[in-house]
Amino acid sequence: MxxxxxxxxxxxxxxxxxxxxxxxxxxxxxxxxxxxxxxxxxxxxxxxxxxxxxxxxxxxxxxxxxxxxxxxxxxxxxxxxxxxxxxxxxxxxxxxxxxxxxxxxxxxxxxxxxxxxxxxxxxxxxxxxxxxxxxxxxxxxxxxxxxxxxxxxxxxxxxxxxxxxxxxxxxxxxxxxxxxxxxxxxxxxxxxxxxxxxxxxxxxxxxxxxxxxxxxxxxxxxxxxxxxxxxxxxxxxxxxxxxxxxxxxxxxxxxxxxxxxxxxxxxxxxxxxxxxxxxxARYGCYLKDYKKFHAPTAGLVEYKAELGEPLKAGMVLANILRLDLYGTDNELTGLSLEQDCVPILHFASASVYQGTELYKVMTNLFEL
Amino acid sequence: MxxxxxxxxxxxxxxxxxxxxxxxxxxxxxxxxxxxxxxxxxxxxxxxxxxxxxxxxxxxxxxxxxxxxxxxxxxxxxxxxxxxxxxxxxxxxxxxxxxxxxxxxxxxxxxxxxxxxxxxxxxxxxxxxxxxxxxxxxxxxxxxxxxxxxxxxxxxxxxxxxxxxxxxxxxxxxxxxxxxxxxxxxxxxxxxxxxxxxxxxxxxxxxxxxxxxxxxxxxxxxxxxxxxxxxxxxxxxxxxxxxxxxxxxxxxxxxxxxxxxxxxxxxxxxxxxxxxxxxxARYGCYLKDYKKFHAPTAGLVEYKAELGEPLKAGMVLANILRLDLYGTDNELTGLSLEQDCVPILHFASASVYQGTELYKVMTNLFEL
Amino acid sequence: MxxxxxxxxxxxxxxxxxxxxxxxxxxxxxxxxxxxxxxxxxxxxxxxxxxxxxxxxxxxxxxxxxxxxxxxxxxxxxxxxxxxxxxxxxxxxxxxxxxxxxxxxxxxxxxxxxxxxxxxxxxxxxxxxxxxxxxxxxxxxxxxxxxxxxxxxxxxxxxxxxxxxxxxxxxxxxxxxxxxxxxxxxxxxxxxxxxxxxxxxxxxxxxxxxxxxxxxxxxxxxxxxxxxxxxxxxxxxxxxxxxxxxxxxxxxxxxxxxxxxxxxxxxxxxxxxxxxxxxxARYGCYLKDYKKFHAPTAGLVEYKAELGEPLKAGMVLANILRLDLYGTDNELTGLSLEQDCVPILHFASASVYQGTELYKVMTNLFEL
Amino acid sequence: MxxxxxxxxxxxxxxxxxxxxxxxxxxxxxxxxxxxxxxxxxxxxxxxxxxxxxxxxxxxxxxxxxxxxxxxxxxxxxxxxxxxxxxxxxxxxxxxxxxxxxxxxxxxxxxxxxxxxxxxxxxxxxxxxxxxxxxxxxxxxxxxxxxxxxxxxxxxxxxxxxxxxxxxxxxxxxxxxxxxxxxxxxxxxxxxxxxxxxxxxxxxxxxxxxxxxxxxxxxxxxxxxxxxxxxxxxxxxxxxxxxxxxxxxxxxxxxxxxxxxxxxxxxxxxxxxxxxxxxxARYGCYLKDYKKFHAPTAGLVEYKAELGEPLKAGMVLANILRLDLYGTDNELTGLSLEQDCVPILHFASASVYQGTELYKVMTNLFEL
Incomplete structure (x- = not known):
């Protein structure tokens, strides 16, 4: 038909x-x-x-x-x-x-x-x-x-x-x-x-x-x-x-x-x-546990965490590169979270203002 | 000081x-x-x-x-x-x-x-x-x-x-x-x-x-x-x-x-x-009586109603010019409202999509 | 027809x-x-x-x-x-x-x-x-x-x-x-x-x-x-x-x-x-005498010169207001030109970067 | 240092x-x-x-x-x-x-x-x-x-x-x-x-x-x-x-x-x-042989040709998907070129107007 x-x-x-x-x-x-x-x-x-x-x-x-x-x-x-x-x-x-x-x-x-x-x-x-x-x-x-x-x-x-x-x-x-x-x-x-x-x-x-x-x-x-x-x-x-x-x-x-x-x-x-x-395997999480992580600082972003893969607390989610701060402790900063998560999506651009929504991650996942 | x-x-x-x-x-x-x-x-x-x-x-x-x-x-x-x-x-x-x-x-x-x-x-x-x-x-x-x-x-x-x-x-x-x-x-x-x-x-x-x-x-x-x-x-x-x-x-x-x-x-x-x-003279109106008038049709806009001046029901607020419709009844349309108002502001551009917020008008004004 | x-x-x-x-x-x-x-x-x-x-x-x-x-x-x-x-x-x-x-x-x-x-x-x-x-x-x-x-x-x-x-x-x-x-x-x-x-x-x-x-x-x-x-x-x-x-x-x-x-x-x-x-009266000027005046400094702009009206050298074309420089000599600066002109057009916005094309003026005009 | x-x-x-x-x-x-x-x-x-x-x-x-x-x-x-x-x-x-x-x-x-x-x-x-x-x-x-x-x-x-x-x-x-x-x-x-x-x-x-x-x-x-x-x-x-x-x-x-x-x-x-x-291996081509290929028709684009890899004449560079033309011969069209090339870059977005620069390709390459 x-x-x-x-x-x-x-x-x-x-x-x-x-x-x-x-x-x-x-x-x-x-x-x-x-x-x-x-x-x-x-x-x-x-x-x-x-x-x-x-x-x-x-x-x-x-x-x-x-x-x-x-x-x-x-x-x-x-x-x-x-x-x-x-x-x-x-x-x-x-x-x-x-x-x-x-x-x-x-x-x-x-x-x-x-x-x-x-x-x-x-x-x-x-x-x-x-x-x-x-x-x-x-x-x-x-x-x-x-x-x-x-x-x-x-x-x-x-x-x-x-x-x-x-x-x-x-x-x-x-x-x-x-x-x-x-x-x-x-x-x-x-x-x-x-x-x-x-x-x-x-x-x-x-x-x-x-x-x-x-x-x-x-x-x-x-x-x-x-x-x-x-x-x-x-x-x-x-x-x-x-x-x-x-x-x-x-x-x-x-x-x-x-x-x-x-x-x-x-x-x-x-x-x-x-x-x-x-x-x-299928996993779910409640909307309240779907977290937006905002760039704590501006800069260039190297997205490191693989989408759809579990990421342990403390592991690097992304690096923030700051060419204006070369030679200081803040020239290259690894960002990580305090809890386990699965990163679901990240921002489309590789440079961000302070506060740009960098990643959305699921936390407290359960098997469906 | x-x-x-x-x-x-x-x-x-x-x-x-x-x-x-x-x-x-x-x-x-x-x-x-x-x-x-x-x-x-x-x-x-x-x-x-x-x-x-x-x-x-x-x-x-x-x-x-x-x-x-x-x-x-x-x-x-x-x-x-x-x-x-x-x-x-x-x-x-x-x-x-x-x-x-x-x-x-x-x-x-x-x-x-x-x-x-x-x-x-x-x-x-x-x-x-x-x-x-x-x-x-x-x-x-x-x-x-x-x-x-x-x-x-x-x-x-x-x-x-x-x-x-x-x-x-x-x-x-x-x-x-x-x-x-x-x-x-x-x-x-x-x-x-x-x-x-x-x-x-x-x-x-x-x-x-x-x-x-x-x-x-x-x-x-x-x-x-x-x-x-x-x-x-x-x-x-x-x-x-x-x-x-x-x-x-x-x-x-x-x-x-x-x-x-x-x-x-x-x-x-x-x-x-x-x-x-x-x-x-000072006039007020309640927020619920502050009306947004949206363009009922797309086109070029000649803003006619003077801002801050009372406009009687039926008087022309704006004209919509439609060059694509020249020769039809809709080539130039005067827009008006069904109630008295004071137009307070209008859109900044002279061309609009259907639905663009064209004017905001106060209705049911009272003296303060 | x-x-x-x-x-x-x-x-x-x-x-x-x-x-x-x-x-x-x-x-x-x-x-x-x-x-x-x-x-x-x-x-x-x-x-x-x-x-x-x-x-x-x-x-x-x-x-x-x-x-x-x-x-x-x-x-x-x-x-x-x-x-x-x-x-x-x-x-x-x-x-x-x-x-x-x-x-x-x-x-x-x-x-x-x-x-x-x-x-x-x-x-x-x-x-x-x-x-x-x-x-x-x-x-x-x-x-x-x-x-x-x-x-x-x-x-x-x-x-x-x-x-x-x-x-x-x-x-x-x-x-x-x-x-x-x-x-x-x-x-x-x-x-x-x-x-x-x-x-x-x-x-x-x-x-x-x-x-x-x-x-x-x-x-x-x-x-x-x-x-x-x-x-x-x-x-x-x-x-x-x-x-x-x-x-x-x-x-x-x-x-x-x-x-x-x-x-x-x-x-x-x-x-x-x-x-x-x-x-x-009709006036002309050669394209080479049609000058673009660029904002020498950034800021908010009060456009002063009337378009289509002759402006004598040294008269104020526009004011640049700098709220970040309040209290200094540069808080409000009148811009002027070194030659007579007729301002023909100016920029559409009231705030400019350094270098924005502020005015276009005719110089060396002649009657047609 | x-x-x-x-x-x-x-x-x-x-x-x-x-x-x-x-x-x-x-x-x-x-x-x-x-x-x-x-x-x-x-x-x-x-x-x-x-x-x-x-x-x-x-x-x-x-x-x-x-x-x-x-x-x-x-x-x-x-x-x-x-x-x-x-x-x-x-x-x-x-x-x-x-x-x-x-x-x-x-x-x-x-x-x-x-x-x-x-x-x-x-x-x-x-x-x-x-x-x-x-x-x-x-x-x-x-x-x-x-x-x-x-x-x-x-x-x-x-x-x-x-x-x-x-x-x-x-x-x-x-x-x-x-x-x-x-x-x-x-x-x-x-x-x-x-x-x-x-x-x-x-x-x-x-x-x-x-x-x-x-x-x-x-x-x-x-x-x-x-x-x-x-x-x-x-x-x-x-x-x-x-x-x-x-x-x-x-x-x-x-x-x-x-x-x-x-x-x-x-x-x-x-x-x-x-x-x-x-x-x-290093290859060169003259700028005159660096060709821009523009979308012959608008639509959604599936980029198929791999960048930096030789592509024979007639092979598919990209597909244009036209959902508005589903059921016609033009619903999905493979685009190809009449000469061998190496695609170097393509447009960033997956939807294009007619005329968007879709690919840049090197032709007539020579080994350096």
Missing amino acids: KFTQSSLRVGELATGQELSVPVYRIPAQDLDAPSVFIQANVHGAEVQGNAVIFQLMKQLEKLDVRGEVTLLPLANPLGINQKSGEFTLGRFDPITGVNWNREYLDHKLDVASWYQEHGHLEDKALIKAYRLLLIESCQTHLNNEWGVTTGKRLAVTLQRLAHEADIVIDLHTGPKSCKHMYCPEYDVASASLFSIPFSLVIPNDFGGAMDEAAFCPWWQLAEYVQSQGRDFKVPVSAFTLELASQERIDMEDALEDAKGILAYLSHRGVVSDKLEPAEM | KFTQSSLRVGELATGQELSVPVYRIPAQDLDAPSVFIQANVHGAEVQGNAVIFQLMKQLEKLDVRGEVTLLPLANPLGINQKSGEFTLGRFDPITGVNWNREYLDHKLDVASWYQEHGHLEDKALIKAYRLLLIESCQTHLNNEWGVTTGKRLAVTLQRLAHEADIVIDLHTGPKSCKHMYCPEYDVASASLFSIPFSLVIPNDFGGAMDEAAFCPWWQLAEYVQSQGRDFKVPVSAFTLELASQERIDMEDALEDAKGILAYLSHRGVVSDKLEPAEM | KFTQSSLRVGELATGQELSVPVYRIPAQDLDAPSVFIQANVHGAEVQGNAVIFQLMKQLEKLDVRGEVTLLPLANPLGINQKSGEFTLGRFDPITGVNWNREYLDHKLDVASWYQEHGHLEDKALIKAYRLLLIESCQTHLNNEWGVTTGKRLAVTLQRLAHEADIVIDLHTGPKSCKHMYCPEYDVASASLFSIPFSLVIPNDFGGAMDEAAFCPWWQLAEYVQSQGRDFKVPVSAFTLELASQERIDMEDALEDAKGILAYLSHRGVVSDKLEPAEM | KFTQSSLRVGELATGQELSVPVYRIPAQDLDAPSVFIQANVHGAEVQGNAVIFQLMKQLEKLDVRGEVTLLPLANPLGINQKSGEFTLGRFDPITGVNWNREYLDHKLDVASWYQEHGHLEDKALIKAYRLLLIESCQTHLNNEWGVTTGKRLAVTLQRLAHEADIVIDLHTGPKSCKHMYCPEYDVASASLFSIPFSLVIPNDFGGAMDEAAFCPWWQLAEYVQSQGRDFKVPVSAFTLELASQERIDMEDALEDAKGILAYLSHRGVVSDKLEPAEM
Whole structure:
């Protein structure tokens, strides 16, 4: 089965040129199979997710796809096309500085009131009504008489589409990074169904990102419904996958990641073919134990610690080279941490201000 | 009396070069007179506050200054020196996009517990102890073993110094703007002591800006102390002044603004000379009524509404010119609002994406 | 008569999105009347030329247009859409730094050889053949097997179209600027046919800009043909108009500038209606006397000299304010020049590094 | 022997902060030994040269240094400190777009006249007088009454110091690059004395870069003197070394490159210790055969060709992935060249506009 292509309008450039996102879709063969929404490249430099979507499409066309699959590569045309020097300045709106991945809508629903009105519905109808509520909330926000910001329009337009799906996957990368993923605490078992060695276990709160925007309202609903003594599982799953480093396209590796995602989709019944995730050790850590280490001093940086490999307390993470201090004790300083960790990603540039976020490391890891 | 100059270290550039802020100070003649902290240019393009500090110094040297006065012009050396094309890219950290004026520390104090321990103190001692707590909280934050970001280091280093003062004034400008100021709700009477026609009345919450960082913990203390049946006024005042447009130095106008600030300082007893604010009509509006109007469509913008002048509902705020749509109904579109307002500021550039924040307008104004 | 709209493809963004320029055209009523090419906004922030093209179209639709008129507003879609902070970073390619207006093609023709082959042709046929040569040279350059840069593709695609016209006008603005124009030395009489008070008289050399790209090969041809004893006038005219300041749309002023251009077109017979330029004193200076004054020291700048007004030697051009040097002789320094001049434009920002181009001034002016 | 440190003032930031470059120097033990000037990091992201200077200093302190050695790491403080997003925007002046390495001074000397006056001098005195001329020319340029640009001040201040040396080495890197160097045609034999496999053989013209600025006036002098029948060798050598990729510090590799430079210095008698370059095959190509391949179409790029390895005509250089064209023939396109080459460097980002310089390749290579 082939994907159909359409186009999602998300904004306009100063010249009047329309900003749009390509939307590829395979319709559902089985309306009971979960539907899937996958987007990539909301941060402009994080391009590898597009290659993964490409490989996903090549694979899905050969598989028995039961549920609707909607794929949005190149999801942030403004961010992707924003160069500054030889790199893509795609992490934040160049005008306002706002991170493109912190603009999704917090619906701030009064779940209790809503449930009082709709609690008589059966699960399927309840879910359908709630889904409609979320979609309408997005639409209302976009229609605000005072307008919405460029970033909000992009994010909420994507979110409106994502709310139609049962499974939402947002493909990102780190700056220089090993593969890892964000997984909500209530759904931590799913982390083992992908082919990704490290998982951040995040609380069930809204922090502004797509995955949170997708699962939080459903988790709130489930929690409330359960508190009313009714058996009800969170019906929507959402994950952010960080597929190694930005500014990198690797078609072979993209195929590996596509296969990992397919394994999860197989497990969920989106494809009927039986596909298994890669065998590997998998580790998790709670978001509160995911630490940012900031450059204690400015200088040139030799990144030493290997990403995705355990690093003992006291071992060198990075060297700071200070040519202005040659001949002093501070000409070359090894930086280390006071606790064991696994470095997950580091800064993209080899020179830093004091305070630049140098490394992100997992501490207190546990096997999944 | 002359100002002494010292230097406040706030960071380091990649080359190792120290980032520092000049600090000008006149010591207190009278320890019962309030102390003052004024900073300017935390946003890199908002330079006029420096000229105001210059004129303030020239005036203060001729006056009878009773309380300590501490002045920090050029308060964000990294932001001020960050050019991009012919303009200063100084609103946010060029690496992270974080707004330099949203990095101040929320102490998140447990006021009740603290007051239980210190409630026996007399007002003066209570204030002193609380002030020490705020300063130590800043210091602790700066000493975090994982480091702090570049922007946090700058902000909290400034904040630590600001906490020593009874009056904190942060000098900003809008993009293209008329003069206006931010004034906390509990202190709204003070708005009439400056020479500024428009005031935003803000809630007593912390939103990340310097003025809020300076007054919020004191307002929280006062509120709690009062709830315990003790008479206690908020002992610290803090304001943000928006002195017209960015990328503009006007020495004469700076003198006018300096005189306006001196009128407030005179009223507060910082200077013993009797100085009055300019006579003018003054209007306020609540922050919730301060509306951002976003470009409903992209295009070239002819800004029509005069800043600081009332605009009736339906009158043209701006025209959007669309050369790509010449010959259609949308070639030139007048934008208007559905309610009366006073436009306070507009975007700096004459071309916009869809969603760019075009104007900020006050609605539901009241006379102060 | 109405303009028809078509679209000129000039490149592709990273997402694959086509970059194109709207082309508005009225066909020739009289093939002997000169044809006209006018473009605007090659520098992204210099938007006012678009408004002028808008007003030109509105006027031309009411006039008797004899020659073909081709208008390209929004001529640099990549540059126009490139924001950095609140301003348009549209002066140079954000990747390479190359000025968008220095990318036009120098054909480096061997005029003597060419004339040896084509000298037998009558003027009209000679011009036609040479025009074809220029257009083919552009096309050959665009088809280079190693490709061409983004900026070259844009410039040479525009140039290919411009070569079809007898009159080429490139609409720019200064940063903060009074109105002025660039006029080639051989065509200086034409400067009085526009409504612009100041003219830079430029040598007949190629420096990379559109006006030079348009007239230089023709001037070279004319010079050579004349050297062969044949009477032959330069058949192509080209000008750059600098219509005040960037980041500004003013529809009324655009109408004035449109009328000025129409006066020239009327004089040249492009429109049969009789239209006269505004009455005004007009001054010129040679390019070698157009001086750039660079900031001798860094600091905050109060621009004092009025643009377009004579300034005597020794009078203050600008003040440099140095808050870091308060209390010293250098706290506030008036900058002046050693000769009389007319300041034409100044830098857009109010803070400068040492060496920033602060003002451009005309010296040794003469009445036109 | 230890290096002494001093500081070279090269400009001022908007805040007034001085821009300066650290200068490390060992004085001459033998005035007949050649003197050396090495600078690094004129392009802000090209940091590895600093590490090489660090290792050079460590080595030189243990060697018998005969000639004066002057080392300037971090040679462009403004460029190094200019971040844009997570990378260093250090290739061009952020205000003007001018490449920092195209600002050196072309003295445009009238060598014939000068030699007429000084031709009677013996070689050593002739060289000394000419050197003085070059230094004074720099100084005169810096003292221009109209000022000089920020970039010119930096470049000419560095150049003035470089003119004092007999050997000038400018340390750069490519974006993603293998090691290569630029060597003037007259001095091509020297390319084999470094430990670098690929050399660009450049003409003896001035193109604006430091190496050219250092050797061109001497080559012009030598050529003229020889034309007068006098035996005279070009007394100054200058090279640009491209030490792999930008945004990378590798201390071990820096030691290798330091040893390569020391081998050349040993050969030239700057150090008396006998040091040999690494054994390797070395290849050269003329600058005219160093080809830039521009992206024929926009898209995401998978860089396939290995840098520094021969690539046969028709083999895939890179793949262009176009998610917007999925399902068409253009979804994934392999790019290849029509001739054999060695790819030397490629663009830093994995997404490109149409026309982005994708690869630089050597063609028509010859063994050195």
